[in-house]
Amino acid sequence: xxxxxxxxxxxxxxxxxxxxxxxxxxxxxxxxxxxxxxxxxxxxxxxxxxxxxxxxxxxxxxxxxxxxxxxxxxxxxxxxxxxxxxxxxxxxxxxxxxxxxxxxxxxxxxxxxxxxxxxxxxxxxxxxxxxxxxxxxxxxxxxxxxxxxxxxxxxxxxxxxxxxxxxxxxxxxxxxxxxxxxxxxxxxxxxxxxxxxxxxxxxxxxxxxxxxxxxxxxxxxxxxxxxxxxxxxxxxxxxxxxxxxxxxxxxxxxxxxxxxxxxxxxxxxxxxxxx
Numbered sequence: 001x002x003x004x005x006x007x008x009x010x011x012x013x014x015x016x017x018x019x020x021x022x023x024x025x026x027x028x029x030x031x032x033x034x035x036x037x038x039x040x041x042x043x044x045x046x047x048x049x050x051x052x053x054x055x056x057x058x059x060x061x062x063x064x065x066x067x068x069x070x071x072x073x074x075x076x077x078x079x080x081x082x083x084x085x086x087x088x089x090x091x092x093x094x095x096x097x098x099x100x101x102x103x104x105x106x107x108x109x110x111x112x113x114x115x116x117x118x119x120x121x122x123x124x125x126x127x128x129x130x131x132x133x134x135x136x137x138x139x140x141x142x143x144x145x146x147x148x149x150x151x152x153x154x155x156x157x158x159x160x161x162x163x164x165x166x167x168x169x170x171x172x173x174x175x176x177x178x179x180x181x182x183x184x185x186x187x188x189x190x191x192x193x194x195x196x197x198x199x200x201x202x203x204x205x206x207x208x209x210x211x212x213x214x215x216x217x218x219x220x221x222x223x224x225x226x227x228x229x230x231x232x233x234x235x236x237x238x239x240x241x242x243x244x245x246x247x248x249x250x251x252x253x254x255x256x257x258x259x260x261x262x263x264x265x266x267x268x269x270x271x272x273x274x275x
Contacts, residue, residue: 008035008076013086015039023053025251036069070101104261107133110174121267130264134271135174137253148229155231163218163226171217184210
């Protein structure tokens, strides 16, 4: 891809906090052009996406017509990309529609079920269309997960705490689930019980993931996205923590995924697969 042939990008959820950051990042990228911006909030439809994102007029009005925008994207000379930061209830249909139109999805929305992911993977492979689904686009989180995998060789007890803003619809977070799956796939069982536990209040011990790993979710205003992986052993605690203080930290990963998805022919899950 050359600078004379920029990547056409459509952003779903463009009026949201993450969507606005993506609009800004795409607008400032030399090898991309903002083709369309989609949001279903009636109060923003028709507004200029650039003004809403704080980067000045881009002459791209927000629309609530996803199908119409995908038709337009499918007619571009260069392969187009759909970046989805919407809602767990909408993301599956959005991604399936994009693949059907030959538009490459880059998905940051979490909440897809394993069955939905499998269906999308099969659909993308059949269509030979690249798709990237990433629970987290922060490079620091990828490094945390790699450190957790290394630490698991020496610790048999671990729990995960994830903390997010109170507008997040799904719990546990996709990143926490992915971290638990990573640790569970390393061939050991964690947190073998030495007593019979009783929860006096349901959910006090968090959700139980694979191989005995517990995940605890916190939802509060003032938070953005945070995760701790806490390992314990006699006489010591080892804590790994990643804090998101600004959503701009996700943008290098999003832009990388937009560029990489063009060369893929199937669905890839996790940003670490394309680094």
